Amino acid sequence: MHPKALLDSCSELIKQVLKFDHPADMVVSRYFRELRLGPRERATLAETVYGVLRKKNLYTYLAQHGSGPVERRLAILGFAAERDYLLSALSDQEKDWLARCDQVKPSDLMELHRHNLPQWLVEPLKAQLGDDFWPLVESLNAPAGLDLRVNTLKDKRAEVQKELAKEAIKTVATPYSPWGLRLADKPQLARLDAFTRGAIEVQDEGSQLLALLLDAKRGEMVVDFCAGAGGKTLAIGASMRNTGRLYAFDTSGHRLDALKPRLARSGLSNVHPVAIAHERDDRIKRLAGKIDRVLVDAPCSGLGTLRRNPDLKWRQSPKAIQELTAKQTAILQSAARLLKPGGRLVYATCSVLRDENEAIAEAFSAANKEFNVLETAPLLSQLGVEHAEKLGSGPYLRLWPYRHETDGFFAAVWQKAQ
Numbered sequence: 406m407h408p409k410a411l412l413d414s415c416s417e418l419i420k421q422v423l424k425f426d427h428p429a430d431m432v433v434s435r436y437f438r439e440l441r442l443g444p445r446e447r448a449t450l451a452e453t454v455y456g457v458l459r460k461k462n463l464y465t466y467l468a469q470h471g472s473g474p475v476e477r478r479l480a481i482l483g484f485a486a487e488r489d490y491l492l493s494a495l496s497d498q499e500k501d502w503l504a505r506c507d508q509v510k511p512s513d514l515m516e517l518h519r520h521n522l523p524q525w526l527v528e529p530l531k532a533q534l535g536d537d538f539w540p541l542v543e544s545l546n547a548p549a550g551l552d553l554r555v556n557t558l559k560d561k562r563a564e565v566q567k568e569l570a571k572e573a574i575k576t577v578a579t580p581y582s583p584w585g586l587r588l589a590d591k592p593q594l595a596r597l598d599a600f601t602r603g604a605i606e607v608q609d610e611g612s613q614l615l616a617l618l619l620d621a622k623r624g625e626m627v628v629d630f631c632a633g634a635g636g637k638t639l640a641i642g643a644s645m646r647n648t649g650r651l652y653a654f655d656t657s658g659h660r661l662d663a664l665k666p667r668l669a670r671s672g673l674s675n676v677h678p679v680a681i682a683h684e685r686d687d688r689i690k691r692l693a694g695k696i697d698r699v700l701v702d703a704p705c706s707g708l709g710t711l712r713r714n715p716d717l718k719w720r721q722s723p724k725a726i727q728e729l730t731a732k733q734t735a736i737l738q739s740a741a742r743l744l745k746p747g748g749r750l751v752y753a754t755c756s757v758l759r760d761e762n763e764a765i766a767e768a769f770s771a772a773n774k775e776f777n778v779l780e781t782a783p784l785l786s787q788l789g790v791e792h793a794e795k796l797g798s799g800p801y802l803r804l805w806p807y808r809h810e811t812d813g814f815f816a817a818v819w820q821k822a823q
């Protein structure tokens with residue numbers, strides 16, 4: 406594609422994404438379906454759009470000056486390709502403006518243009534993180550790597566690693582999860598035999614650790630309360646060695662449908678997907694007091710996944726967080742009713758906000774004296790995780806992209822009294 410046409414496409418896609426009426430990944434995929442593009446052009450388009458979302462405050466500030474439609478100026482600033490290629494698409498006036506933008510130093514900028522966050526997010530993060538605010542911001546504004554989870558029902562991690570190496574795919578074992586492989590690049594995975602036979606799934610190491618914390622065992626009755634497309638369900642089913650019964654609940658039948666092909670590949674037959682109307686659905690009530698382990702991977706702001714979903718910081722709001730916390734509290738309370746005496750409850754989110762994490766866990770503990778908090782670090786050590794003490798914050802699991810190279814995650818674990 407000619408650079409001028411590619412830059413025009415970038416501007417058009419940025420215009421669509423910045424309406425924020427749909428998630429960015431959905432808008433990008435729809436655009437790709439409509440236009441016939443090669444893989445390199447797709448990569449440039451997607452990286453340009455994501456780059457603009459990551460640095461929206463800075464680029465909007467720089468784009469105040471210059472000429473032409475603002476989306477075009479944003480596309481020029483974020484254009485994810487060689488500089489010479491970009492310059493060949495620009496007018497002389499645009500080249501001059503870009504040269505002036507290049508001369509702006511970080512020290513000339515206001516804080517807002519350096520952290521690229523909405524103001525409502527800055528105060529809670531600074532209060533929580535202190536000096537770690539800037540390392541967190543930098544890590545959230547960088548692209549994420551790619552992790553795989555090896556399905557240990559099918560193969561051992563070391564064997565899959567060798568198999569991938571034969572396909573020239575370099576990986577290293579993830580430092581904490583015993584099931585994980587971290588990829589050096591982003592190869593096409595769907596064509597690999599390891600993928601089609603269900604030996605690997607894409608899953609961030611942090612997500613793997615949440616499933617590990619449930620420690621589901623052979624023959625147990627287990628519920629994944631907010632199973633979605635089943636990323637964690639698959640890991641839990643494998644740790645149950647395909648025995649017992651694993652209910653995958655979700656209010657979205659559409660998401661549960663996406664679990665089905667993954668289940669077929671995984672070789673699991675102990676998983677029972679159930680679309681529920683809400684967290685007080687009668688089908689859940691029938692299971693009250695009968696379940697050994699329950700995972701609540703709660704609907705949340707997703708602010709721990711900004712490396713992958715940078716649009717979320719612009720699509721969330723204090724009001725949305727308030728509504729989410731009410732929902733999280735209600736779901737956790739209903740899910741807890743499922744547990745047998747002695748059973749384990751895990752509450753998890755991919756948010757970095759205290760309100761969605763510690764605050765929910767503390768309120769639950771205060772209102773439910775029969776549930777005792779278990780410290781996550783010793784639990785993970787017992788499960789073979791090395792340096793698990795680095796993953797804890799008080800009794801809870803807290804993962805941060807700048808410390809652990811995972812998305813931002815939280816988990817609290819309780820045991821119901823006998």
Ligand SMILES: C[S@@+](CC[C@H](N)C(=O)[O-])C[C@H]1O[C@@H](n2cnc3c(N)ncnc32)[C@H](O)[C@@H]1O
Nearest residue numbers: 631632633635636637655656657684702703704
């Ligand atoms: C964080 S996502 C789950 C991701 C999934 N566990 C995974 O590992 O891929 C949260 C899920 O909660 C579901 N959800 C929202 N409200 C719910 C409710 N009241 N009861 C059960 N699930 C709910 C959403 O549809 C969404 O799929």
